Amino acid sequence: MIHKSSIIKRLIVLVFVLVSAHSMAQQDPQYTHYMFNTLSVNPAYAGQRETLSVVGIHRSQWVGIDGAPQTQSLGIHSPLRNERIGLGLNIVSDALGPAKETFVDANFSYTIPLNANDLKLSFGVKGGLHILETDWSKGRFQNPDVVFSDNINRTSPMVGAGLYLHTRKWYFGAAVPNFLQTDHYDDYIESVATERMNFYLIGGYVFNLSETTEFKPAFLVKGVSGAPIIADVSANFWFQKKLTAGLAWRWDDSVSALAGFQVTPGMFVGYSYDMTTTGLNNYNSGTHEITLRFEVKRLGRILSPRFF
Numbered sequence: 001m002i003h004k005s006s007i008i009k010r011l012i013v014l015v016f017v018l019v020s021a022h023s024m025a026q027q028d029p030q031y032t033h034y035m036f037n038t039l040s041v042n043p044a045y046a047g048q049r050e051t052l053s054v055v056g057i058h059r060s061q062w063v064g065i066d067g068a069p070q071t072q073s074l075g076i077h078s079p080l081r082n083e084r085i086g087l088g089l090n091i092v093s094d095a096l097g098p099a100k101e102t103f104v105d106a107n108f109s110y111t112i113p114l115n116a117n118d119l120k121l122s123f124g125v126k127g128g129l130h131i132l133e134t135d136w137s138k139g140r141f142q143n144p145d146v147v148f149s150d151n152i153n154r155t156s157p158m159v160g161a162g163l164y165l166h167t168r169k170w171y172f173g174a175a176v177p178n179f180l181q182t183d184h185y186d187d188y189i190e191s192v193a194t195e196r197m198n199f200y201l202i203g204g205y206v207f208n209l210s211e212t213t214e215f216k217p218a219f220l221v222k223g224v225s226g227a228p229i230i231a232d233v234s235a236n237f238w239f240q241k242k243l244t245a246g247l248a249w250r251w252d253d254s255v256s257a258l259a260g261f262q263v264t265p266g267m268f269v270g271y272s273y274d275m276t277t278t279g280l281n282n283y284n285s286g287t288h289e290i291t292l293r294f295e296v297k298r299l300g301r302i303l304s305p306r307f308f
Helices: 004-023 279-283
Strands: 052-060 070-079 085-096 099-113 120-134 153-166 170-176 182-186 191-195 198-205 213-224 227-239 243-250 254-264 267-276 287-296
Touching (some): 099 153, 243 267
Antiparallel strands (some): 085 099, 198 213, 227 243
């Protein structure tokens, strides 16, 4: 027999998970390391690292809660020879409860110099596929309702666009990852729903504090009709172009500690830990995110690590 207090505890956890999932309902996958994964936010960023760049991210959210989000992302992008055109590929796998969503998209950017002070404007477009799969045998879906009688496997097209204004010291971008309606799994209603358009704003500025230390505040704002705005603010220091350390805050959700190390000019490793600031904090041991970035020296050019 299950003790009454155990039942009450499970119900409390369930309520917090549903409320937290509802606050992110119809939002794309989120990252604490968004400042190192800009291609996933804005297609106009393709090629802006000025070399072949490969970024992989693994995110385990709300560790200790069954069915909590698990996200893997792989982004590859590079400029072409004339450096005005950039190409990229982004692959994301996002699992939540009984559902798994896969995003595969190709990115194209074109950059226009605006003045002699290195101010540039990049235009980007993306196109790809969104795959939704459900397995109702997972979790608490032991329900005779016909809604859960058949698993789902749906593929939908995606078309998005973005703008990216930038110099060597700062950047500002706006993007819509997908203009088309697609189906996604909504954990709040425990069913499939139609996803609305997401809107992204991203920006950052690099301050030179000394010859060896740089400071970069950055932000990411995500909005979608019918759900609360999600705002991320971060502040990272970069020491000797080797070590990064900083803090981040997600509005009404979590605070995070970030660290990273430039192992070689072509290899960067980063880690972040998120601590939930809602009542859900009592039922999980936090969120972990690991980032790996590999970059290749271009012929005739020295590979110099950059902050963004």
